[in-house]
Amino acid sequence: MSVTDDLKHALDDVCDAVDDAVKSNNYTGLGSTVSGIVTNATDAVRKAAGGRAAPKRHPSEDGRPPQEVHPERYFANPESEQGPKIVAVIGGALAIVFGALTLLMALGSFIMNGFGAPLAVLMGIITAMGIAMGLFGHRAARKRERFKSYRKLILPKLYADVKDLSEQTGRSEKEVVSDLTEYTRNGMIKQGHFDTQKTTFIASDELYNEYQDTVLRAQKRQQMLDAQKKQEETVSPEVREILSKGNAYIAAIRKANDEIEDQEISDKLDKMEQIVRRIFDEVRQRPELAKNLNMFMNYYLPTTTKLMDAYVEMDRQPVQGENIAKAKKEISGSLSTINDAFEKLLDSFFRDQAMDVSSDINVMKMMMKQEGLTEDDLTAMRRRQDAQMYGGTAAQGQVQVQGQGQAQAQQMKK
DSSP, X not given: OOHHHHHHHHHHHHHHXXXXXXXXXOOTTHHHHHHHXXXXXXXXXXXXXXXXXXXXXXXXXXXXXXXXXXXXXXXXXXXXXXXXXXXXHHHHHHHHHHHHHHHHHHHHHHHTTTTTXXXXXXXXXXXXXXXXXHHHHHHHHHXXXXXXXXXXXXXXXXXXXXXXXXXXXXXXXXXXXXXXXXHHHTTSBTTOEEOTTSOEEEOOHHHHHHHHHHHHHHHHHHHHHHHHHHHHTTSOHHXXXXXXXXXXXXXXXXXXXXXXXXXXXXXXXXXXXXXXXXXXXXXXXXXXXXXXXXXXIIIIHHHHHHHHHHHHHHHTOSSOOXXXXXXXXXXXXXXXXXXHXXXXXXXXXXXXXXXXXXXXXXXXXXXXXXXXXXXXXXHHHHHHHHHHHHOSXXXXXXXXXXXXXXXXXXXXXX
16 A cells, blocks of 8 residues: 555544544544544554654644733723713803893893893803803713723724624714724824724724735735636636635635634644645646545545534634533644644655656766766866876876975975
């Protein structure tokens, strides 16, 4: 049995184990089962290769703890709304009292043929000032209350959907955008940004830079997909269908990765996406490889997708009990092992190419030797040239050169 067959059988066993776990919703021992299968396959590969095996790579243990958010870095300290409320009460009182006096003075002026009209005008001005004070105080108090609400809703993630903010504050989405824009402009929110569609508010320069990088990567990915689509139009319908399904699986891996917040799982899915993408890139360049991907596409990738979907579903549960935590850990270990197996399978695709390169190198060495261009032949040619220059045989020429070198060395010492 060939090394490739060993790897394929190992992947069959891995996918069977995963499929059984998904169907039974029991992930206990899945990680050790998968690890054992791949270990046995690796031993078979090592024996087939004469005892040589690639070094094992351990999953990264560099877990990144969540960063502590310091609100004062992103938001101004919330101010009390009591002051504006007092201003609103005083303004309201002034408006009521002097408004009543204005009406009385106006009525008296009408009855007394204009007597007291200037005083009525003065009372009216004070009434207008009271109304302005009341409105100003009321609006300022409401603005400070809304700022506290926005601040509480945006912390600690430092971003929020405008739609969610609208639903929780009772403001329209347009009003929410206007409020957050004003708070950012006057410095109450120190690092405020909207996304391009103004559907998400980001209260951190660092997160906004990451968002811009994500948008740029998405644009580049779309450009790459467009280029791939053009290239796929030149291949046969069968190969085109395989590449289309491959793109769908890559998108599924990316979608699962976006929904999972755990950094360790995200790193594993990133690696899986890269491996799968490389496989289909190679098929795109060499369509004749498509015939080797039937099992990979129709069994290995669908089964792995089931595993990812199961993890996403468990990750969504609001209560993470012991069984869910244990199952997620088993799936995490299985993803590492499956990645290693996929990578070995990908490497096996290049075995023929590596043999061709090795043959080319051997042929080139033989041709260089025939032309007298190997290292030993070049050394002999130099010796013959030295001998012709100083006379005598090649050995004598070499002795003369060594003698001259020793004489120069003694002269330098003197």
